[in-house]
Amino acid sequence: MSIARFAQVVNASEINLDEACLAMSSAIQRPLDEIEWLAALDMLAGDCPTPTPEGVARYLFGELGFRGNTDAYFDWRNSCLDRVIDTRVGIPISLSVLMIEVARRVGVNLVGVGLPAHFLVRTAEGPARFFDPFAGGTELDAAETRELFERVTRGQVPWKDSYLDPTPVEHVVVRMLNNLRSIFHGHSDDVKLGLVMQMRSKIPALAEAERDEIEWATAVFN
Secondary structure, rough: HHHHHHHHHHHHOOHHHHHHHHHHHHHHOOOHHHHHHHHHHHHHHHOOOOOOHHHHHHHHHHOOOOOEEEOOOHHHHHOOOHHHHOOEOOOOHHHHHHHHHHHHHHHEEEEEOOOOOOOOEEOOOOOOOEEEEHOOEEOOOOOHHHHHHHHHHHHOOOOOOOHOOOEEEHHHHHHHHHHHHHHHHHOOOOOHHHHOOOOOOOOOOHHHHHHHHHHHHHHHOO
């Protein structure tokens, strides 16, 4: 049922990021009450005192103490939105999803920025302002964002201005699945890896070249 729910969400005319992430989480661990966790996001947003980008960042990463999980960065649970809400730790992309979804609920339009090796949040309208949820919601300008990129890639990846462009929701979901694929492959967890590959197969934009890999991985269960 969880895979079917994920497929339903990612094949909608407009993908809801919170629903996609919760369906993904439900598929790889235990069935979740989606309404419960959507309500948890609603409650977080309802207590946010300042409906601005910096206000959301200050509320989540200052007042509530959401933070990057530097102790267990490669724990797959960091990619599960429900676990992030519950434990208040995560990785750059899951903390970014949290910030985007809480902000949306208070009328602030934020989007993801999928830098290679790191993930940020930026404003969707007006002059671009960038926030690093993994680093306590620190605000960055474009130059500081490039400096961050140079640090995390150690100068091994050429810079492109397009790295600062908003990342489509569908690509955010694919990137989260890619992270999980890498983790489960590294841990030789064929069961969870197969579930991730099944979810990848439900995303319309996946390249046709990946289909054989998906079919091979899911054969474990079929």
